[in-house]
Every structure is written in structure tokens, then in C-alpha cells.
Amino acid sequence: MNNKNKRNKGLKRSRIAIYSVIFIIILIIGLYFILSKSNNVGVAVGDIAPNAxxxxxxxxxxxxxxxxxxxxxxxxxxxxxxxxxxxxxxxxxxxxxxxxxxxxxxxxxxxxxxxxxxxxxxxxxxxxxxxxxxxxxxxxxxxxxxxxxxxxxxxxxxxxxxxxxxxxxxxxxx
Structure with a gap:
């Protein structure tokens, strides 16, 4: 039983580590998109208006x-x-x-x-x-x-x- 408990604890730690890494990756990707999203429009004051x-x-x-x-x-x-x-x-x-x-x-x-x-x-x-x-x-x-x-x-x-x-x-x- 002792070996089985150790193995279960090891698997549990591995799962926690994997889920933590996945969570961190998702968090980083989300932050990247939030912070890189531009709040301005395509052209700016001072620009010559593109013909359309x-x-x-x-x-x-x-x-x-x-x-x-x-x-x-x-x-x-x-x-x-x-x-x-x-x-x-x-x-x-x-x-x-x-x-x-x-x-x-x-x-x-x-x-x-x-x-x-x-x-x-x-x-x-x-x-x-x-x-x-x-x-x-x-x-x-x-x-x-x-x-x-x-x-x-x-x-x-x-x-x-x-x-x-x-x-x-x-x-x-x-």
C-alpha cells in the first residue's frame, strides 16, 4: 500500500504540474492579446486620409x-x-x-x-x-x-x- 500511495501522490503532483503549466500558458497568451490590442482606429489625427x-x-x-x-x-x-x-x-x-x-x-x-x-x-x-x-x-x-x-x-x-x-x-x- 505504501508504494501505491507514493505512486498516487506522484501522479497527483504530475497532474498539478501539467495543469499549472497549461494555465500559465493560457494566461500568457491571454495577456498578450489583451495588452497588444490597439485601442486606436486604423488611421490617426494628422494622417492624410487614405483614398477609398x-x-x-x-x-x-x-x-x-x-x-x-x-x-x-x-x-x-x-x-x-x-x-x-x-x-x-x-x-x-x-x-x-x-x-x-x-x-x-x-x-x-x-x-x-x-x-x-x-x-x-x-x-x-x-x-x-x-x-x-x-x-x-x-x-x-x-x-x-x-x-x-x-x-x-x-x-x-x-x-x-x-x-x-x-x-x-x-x-x-x-
Whole structure:
């Protein structure tokens, strides 16, 4: 019995050692991903906004560079997001202010609504923008979404200068 107890204790110690090593490895991997995760978006204030093509709701393709020479508020949304709906509603209420500052607004749905089912963009506009047609409304490509929204935030605002420089970024974190 004595040898059997010693062997059981040895096996128990071995299992504890193996489980401890596995736990430490999982902990290290988890910490690596947590600490290496970037909290910023794909581009930063001060960068020249990368050119990107998006499709307007009428099917016309448009390049971001088409807006050079104007201030541009580039607003990425998803159509299932409450803060996006509120943001669009507020923007539609301040059209005169935006126009007086010569700011062109482009509201762009992140690619495929970031993988979740939302209402169609035209219905979203009718519901929350009072059918405002002074804004450009469209759909981001996968490449544009990866460039401007790599972390999959629900809504992000970029303010671009007439030279195409990013002068402000706001991310709504809810």
C-alpha cells in the first residue's frame, strides 16, 4: 500500500504540474492579446486620409478624394445601432451650421453592417435623418471598413481638412 500511495501522490503532483503549466500558458497568451490590442482606429489625427471608394445608395461609386478642397465629416455607422441613429438625427438637425462651415457630410455604413442584420440604409435614413438628402449616404467596401474601422466600432466620426488631412476622430464607445 505504501508504494501505491507514493505512486498516487506522484501522479497527483504530475497532474498539478501539467495543469499549472497549461494555465500559465493560457494566461500568457491571454495577456498578450489583451495588452497588444490597439485601442486606436486604423488611421490617426494628422494622417492624410487614405483614398477609398464607397457606393452611394443610388449605386454611384464615389472616391473620398472627390471631396478634396472641402471639409468632410466622414461618419461610419451600422443600421442596428442606437447611438448611430441618434448621431444621424443630431447631424440632420444641424444642417445649417454644417453648411455655414462648408462641411460636407458623408454617412457610410460599415461593410455588411459589421456582420449583423440591420434595417436597410434607406429606411434608416428615412427614420433618423428626416429623409435629408443633403448628405452623401453610402456603403463602405470591406477595404474601406478595414482601413477606417479595423476594430469594428459601431460609429466613428472623422473630420477631414480640405487638403485631406485627418484633423479630428471621435469614436462612440458604448
Amino acid at each position: 471608394t464607397f457606393t452611394l445608395i443610388n449605386g454611384t461609386k464615389i472616391n473620398l478624394y472627390n471631396f478634396h478642397g472641402k471639409y468632410v465629416l466622414l461618419y461610419f455607422i451600422v443600421t442596428w445601432c442606437e447611438t448611430c441613429a441618434e448621431g444621424l438625427h443630431i447631424l440632420s438637425q444641424i444642417i445649417p451650421t454644417l453648411a455655414s462651415k462648408n462641411i460636407t457630410v458623408s454617412v457610410v455604413e460599415s461593410y455588411n453592417d459589421l456582420g449583423y442584420q440591420g434595417i436597410p440604409l434607406n429606411e434608416f435614413i428615412k427614420s433618423y435623418a428626416n429623409s435629408n438628402i443633403t448628405f452623401y449616404y453610402g456603403y463602405a467596401t470591406l477595404a474601406m471598413t478595414k482601413e477606417y474601422n479595423p476594430n469594428g466600432y459601431l460609429d466613428i466620426y472623422y473630420l477631414l481638412s480640405p487638403s485631406g488631412k485627418i484633423i479630428y476622430i471621435a469614436v462612440v464607445l458604448l
